[in-house]
Amino acid sequence: MNKKDNYVVIMAGGVGSRFWPYSRNYRPKQFLDVLDTGESLIQLTNNRFKGICPQENVYVVTNDSYVDLVKEHLPELSDDQILAEPVGRNTAPCIAYASYKIASRNKNANIIVTPSDHTVFKEREFEETVTLALASASSSDRIITIGIKPSRPETGYGYIQFLPESGDQIKKVKTFTEKPELELAQKFVESGEFVWNAGIFIWNVNTIKTAFEQFLPDMADLFTRGDAMFYSDEEPPFIRNVYSQCKNISIDYGVMEKAPNVYVVQADFGWSDIGSWATLHDLKHKDDNNNVFEANTMAYDTKNCIVKGPPEKLIVIQGLDGYLVADIDNVLLICEKDNERQFRDFSSDIKARKMTEYL
Numbered sequence: 001m002n003k004k005d006n007y008v009v010i011m012a013g014g015v016g017s018r019f020w021p022y023s024r025n026y027r028p029k030q031f032l033d034v035l036d037t038g039e040s041l042i043q044l045t046n047n048r049f050k051g052i053c054p055q056e057n058v059y060v061v062t063n064d065s066y067v068d069l070v071k072e073h074l075p076e077l078s079d080d081q082i083l084a085e086p087v088g089r090n091t092a093p094c095i096a097y098a099s100y101k102i103a104s105r106n107k108n109a110n111i112i113v114t115p116s117d118h119t120v121f122k123e124r125e126f127e128e129t130v131t132l133a134l135a136s137a138s139s140s141d142r143i144i145t146i147g148i149k150p151s152r153p154e155t156g157y158g159y160i161q162f163l164p165e166s167g168d169q170i171k172k173v174k175t176f177t178e179k180p181e182l183e184l185a186q187k188f189v190e191s192g193e194f195v196w197n198a199g200i201f202i203w204n205v206n207t208i209k210t211a212f213e214q215f216l217p218d219m220a221d222l223f224t225r226g227d228a229m230f231y232s233d234e235e236p237p238f239i240r241n242v243y244s245q246c247k248n249i250s251i252d253y254g255v256m257e258k259a260p261n262v263y264v265v266q267a268d269f270g271w272s273d274i275g276s277w278a279t280l281h282d283l284k285h286k287d288d289n290n291n292v293f294e295a296n297t298m299a300y301d302t303k304n305c306i307v308k309g310p311p312e313k314l315i316v317i318q319g320l321d322g323y324l325v326a327d328i329d330n331v332l333l334i335c336e337k338d339n340e341r342q343f344r345d346f347s348s349d350i351k352a353r354k355m356t357e358y359l
Contacts, residue, residue: 290304
């Protein structure tokens, strides 16, 4: 396997609504230094693949309103490596756009697709896992995803069931389940046949094109017409036209749950999707009362909370258990930390009141 044939597609178009008001429409989660490392999540993601593929083989797919942010955070990318979506249509069109563009440049490409806003704490183990998956994908027609060994019955992640006897580290996928209820998640973990879905995919470009042609033929037809467009100034209007006709569908529903040649690599490399305030609380250093304070805070009779605010403002709290207090820009939010579904309600209600300056 030639490393020059390895490509990375970073999906960076989301707004991180469960992380509001820290993640905002004008500054989504992937462009934030969430872990206080001095680098944003998208920068950490890009760095993670430097030993796996050349920098010129990295593509970022993002909303056209975030192109300047991508350039700011990843100045090493050329304009041609930033693929601007005119409108969000979920992950299937995003992946099709990148895959067909890469195919127009390299017919032997092996592609890794990754979210821009996840974290990995064991970099060496991550690189070993991806390298193993690449070796398999480059020599077969396997569609490969990465599964994380579950440490708890988490209800906020998707699960992948594999056939236990189908291989050593790379196993054939049996089922996908999206965010189960707690009782079912407990059964999944106890069975030993399920892993968390990390949302990272590895395949050869010809394999994924074949999958699109078989399971999303209308979408495949739209992008197939663009081979010449990907080399010219006609790409933006061509893509606008394509996206106006693409259905809104995820790669999971569109391909992964239908294809018979899907495999999962079991891994444990310190992964988290940092999808919510509760997840961030789990990752951060906590005091003796299990609190995370990223603000000038005075707390009384308070436990299991996370507080974030500007250093020039004193935040005094009393009698709270399991709450988020976030004073960020023009929003003050006080709510239950673990109730993730409420954040979508907040966004919906703000939109309904036409107060989008707060999103």
